[in-house]
Amino acid sequence: MKTKFLFLLVVPILMIACSGKKYVIVPKGVYEDFKLSEYKTFGFYDVKGPENPGPYFETNIKEIQDAITAKMQERGLQFDPNNPDLQINLGISVQEKVQTRTTNPYTDPFMYTGQRNYTWSVREVPVNTYQEGSLTMHLVDNREDEAVWIGTIDRALPKKQKNMEETIQSAVDLLFLKINN
Numbered sequence: 001m002k003t004k005f006l007f008l009l010v011v012p013i014l015m016i017a018c019s020g021k022k023y024v025i026v027p028k029g030v031y032e033d034f035k036l037s038e039y040k041t042f043g044f045y046d047v048k049g050p051e052n053p054g055p056y057f058e059t060n061i062k063e064i065q066d067a068i069t070a071k072m073q074e075r076g077l078q079f080d081p082n083n084p085d086l087q088i089n090l091g092i093s094v095q096e097k098v099q100t101r102t103t104n105p106y107t108d109p110f111m112y113t114g115q116r117n118y119t120w121s122v123r124e125v126p127v128n129t130y131q132e133g134s135l136t137m138h139l140v141d142n143r144e145d146e147a148v149w150i151g152t153i154d155r156a157l158p159k160k161q162k163n164m165e166e167t168i169q170s171a172v173d174l175l176f177l178k179i180n181n
Contacts, residue, residue: 031180034180035181036139036179039085039086040077041079041086042077043080043087043088045087045088045140047061047092067168068137075181083142085141085142086140086141090137091135091136094131095131098126100124100127102122105120133154133157134153135175137150151175153171
């Protein structure tokens with residue numbers, strides 16, 4: 001009876017602990033005293049892109065800045081491009097990634113090696129390629145010229161540009177959940 005009770009107690013805890021992926025990375029213990037409400041205005045640093053930007057680079061940057069502007073205004077800050085209290089520096093990278101799966105004997109055949117010998121081994125097999133985008137947002141106190149909050153989010157990017165706005169909005173929403181008012 002004790003074993004069943006222990007099992008029923010431990011399994012849900014393990015499921016909860018293993019289920020959640022950390023989407024937004026903010027260094028622990030560094031920015032806990034940061035309060036966005038201490039600032040009145042914000043602006044953006046110029047974004048410098050790659051030498052050969054993709055066809056939607058400028059559009060995506062504008063969508064990211066628009067989403068951030070909306071979130072800042074929701075929290076009471078006003079956009080000031082000339083002399084803001086808080087400057088926002090964006091770091092953006094996109095990488096090609098390969099999705100893999102592990103072989104198993106039920107779906108992957110044994111290999112014939114000759115003379116009635118077969119072999120099978122566990123290996124990683126590529127199944128798909130995708131792009132992963134990383135957005136790092138630095139909030140910089142303009143008077144002190146010092147970063148007061150830094151957060152990073154990594155996301156798989158949609159293959160179609162028409163879905164990019166929703167992905168950007170979701171990423172910005174998750175970043176702002178980590179910022180103290």
